[in-house]
Amino acid sequence: MEATELEQQMLELSDALREDEWRTKAFCDFEQEMARFDNGEIDEETFVQFLEQREELILQTLHEYQQSSVLPHEVSAESVVAHRLLTKGMQAWLQGVQLVLKDEVDEGLLEIEAGNRLLVAVQRLNLRVQAQQLPPR
Numbered sequence: 001m002e003a004t005e006l007e008q009q010m011l012e013l014s015d016a017l018r019e020d021e022w023r024t025k026a027f028c029d030f031e032q033e034m035a036r037f038d039n040g041e042i043d044e045e046t047f048v049q050f051l052e053q054r055e056e057l058i059l060q061t062l063h064e065y066q067q068s069s070v071l072p073h074e075v076s077a078e079s080v081v082a083h084r085l086l087t088k089g090m091q092a093w094l095q096g097v098q099l100v101l102k103d104e105v106d107e108g109l110l111e112i113e114a115g116n117r118l119l120v121a122v123q124r125l126n127l128r129v130q131a132q133q134l135p136p137r
Contacts, residue, residue: 003077006125010085014121022117030054030112034105051101058094062087078129082122089118 037047065086070079092115099108
């Protein structure tokens with residue numbers, strides 16, 4: 001299967017994920033902090049600190065990922081698609097956090113959801129590749 005076809009397949013999968021499939025711990029933790037802020041359990045400064053820490057974590061993870069190298073024999077349609085979707089997913093998370101920092105909460109959450117869906121699709125693709133590499137029983 002070529003990369004373009006596989007990427008389209010993975011994008012369709014990310015769009016079709018049920019809520020219980022794409023709502024990861026990271027997303028739920030983010031939502032919980034937002035709820036704590038909305039309910040007055042934490043002040044704005046604490047919430048902004050949380051957002052900035054999340055932003056820094058995403059930037060650091062993205063930077064570390066971009067610094068990693070791929071050996072020529074590791075390049076495949078799957079690795080190309082995983083790279084694209086992982087990068088898009090992390091960038092969507094980053095953009096979502098930045099939107100929330102600008103008080104554009106609804107737009108930010110939609111962007112974070114889109115990013116999370118892509119990251120879950122990458123996990124599914126990785127599992128599929130691993131299953132294909134297992135020796136037959």
